Amino acid sequence: MTIQDKYKLTNLINARGTFTPLGVSRSTSTICDAVVEALSGYFIIDELQDLANKSISGFAAAEAATVTHCTASAITVSIAATMTGTSQARIAALPDTTGMANCVVIPAGHCVDYGHSILQAIRISGAKPVIAGSAENCTLDEIEQQITENPACCLLLVSSKLVECEAIDFAGAINIAHKHGIPAIIDGAAQDFRISELMLTRADLVLLSAQKYLASPTAGLVIGQKNLVAAVRAQEKGIGRAMKATKEAIIGAVVAIEEREKLNLDVWKSAQQEKVNNFVTRVNNIEGLSARSEPDPTGLPFSRALIQGDNSQSAIDAEILANHLKSGKPSIWVIDQNMAKRELGFELVQVNDDEIVTIINRLGEIVSDNSE
Numbered sequence: 001m002t003i004q005d006k007y008k009l010t011n012l013i014n015a016r017g018t019f020t021p022l023g024v025s026r027s028t029s030t031i032c033d034a035v036v037e038a039l040s041g042y043f044i045i046d047e048l049q050d051l052a053n054k055s056i057s058g059f060a061a062a063e064a065a066t067v068t069h070c071t072a073s074a075i076t077v078s079i080a081a082t083m084t085g086t087s088q089a090r091i092a093a094l095p096d097t098t099g100m101a102n103c104v105v106i107p108a109g110h111c112v113d114y115g116h117s118i119l120q121a122i123r124i125s126g127a128k129p130v131i132a133g134s135a136e137n138c139t140l141d142e143i144e145q146q147i148t149e150n151p152a153c154c155l156l157l158v159s160s161k162l163v164e165c166e167a168i169d170f171a172g173a174i175n176i177a178h179k180h181g182i183p184a185i186i187d188g189a190a191q192d193f194r195i196s197e198l199m200l201t202r203a204d205l206v207l208l209s210a211q212k213y214l215a216s217p218t219a220g221l222v223i224g225q226k227n228l229v230a231a232v233r234a235q236e237k238g239i240g241r242a243m244k245a246t247k248e249a250i251i252g253a254v255v256a257i258e259e260r261e262k263l264n265l266d267v268w269k270s271a272q273q274e275k276v277n278n279f280v281t282r283v284n285n286i287e288g289l290s291a292r293s294e295p296d297p298t299g300l301p302f303s304r305a306l307i308q309g310d311n312s313q314s315a316i317d318a319e320i321l322a323n324h325l326k327s328g329k330p331s332i333w334v335i336d337q338n339m340a341k342r343e344l345g346f347e348l349v350q351v352n353d354d355e356i357v358t359i360i361n362r363l364g365e366i367v368s369d370n371s372e
């Protein structure tokens, strides 16, 4: 009996991607086994963090790395690190930032809400967000103009939620931060596949969620410059206490990185593309629907399928379709946020073949029920 059945929880298919309210991702059995073993043992946590440092910095070709509870907490403790360094007195004083440079410059378009506002993740450390540019656009000059009084660091992010904002030249923005003697942090969250690109921007810290495409237990990976990583780790004796990584999360992240390093990316990419192409073909065979594939909007190495009502038929509304998918058994969740036109998105990376059959059958049923 599954946990869902035993406790009468909703059975669901997640075609929405690495979505936190649905449990984010599924770990492989190798990761699960390691986590189970970690849970029943004791470890010297500093040794685990040293292991993580070696494993993650090898993966990212970085100077150093550490693990926090998640990326939301990684944002808070990374910003704290830029204000305190490893000073015990400063670490103990936070979120009181008296006497510290405490302004965090962030482009207006990067002020996203991933469950809470990223501005709150900044403010929890005691820092003050200083917003540059407008929601649609932020130039390098606008970033520079905001690096004035008491700057602590510059925060940038990569996210599928950045739908309105014109792309910012990361390397350019980071150069400006460095010119003013402050570090730059990139919240890369789901971008583990693009870690080398993000490292090339010369960001001082890059933050990743290990539970997204690496599919480990929830963990934030803080990757970058040695002194700053040490200052992040030092926050565990301060505000970072409430944001610490657990033994099972550190082990899970290390094993997930081992798996990623063994992955043949080209083989994986073509398997993903074939899965999406087959799905698109099968949806196009359903009278009343049309489908196509589109590359991931954040530049991850896979596509998503987009579906809409076929105009030549009595077109079924995307919102109605999403509601029918969600209210059935199992409940099917798709990308229905931030979608241009009247389309639904299906991310299939973590969807297995049986689930794809269920989705196709359900789409057929919904369309025929609604065209009578």
Ligand SMILES: *Cc1c(COP(=O)(O)O)cnc(C)c1O
Pocket: 020, 070, 071, 072, 073, 114, 157, 158, 159, 187, 188, 189, 190, 208, 209, 210, 219, 220
């Ligand atoms: C998912 C996400 C976060 C939060 O990550 P957690 O590990 O769930 O805390 C932060 N920023 C962005 C851009 C995200 O996509």
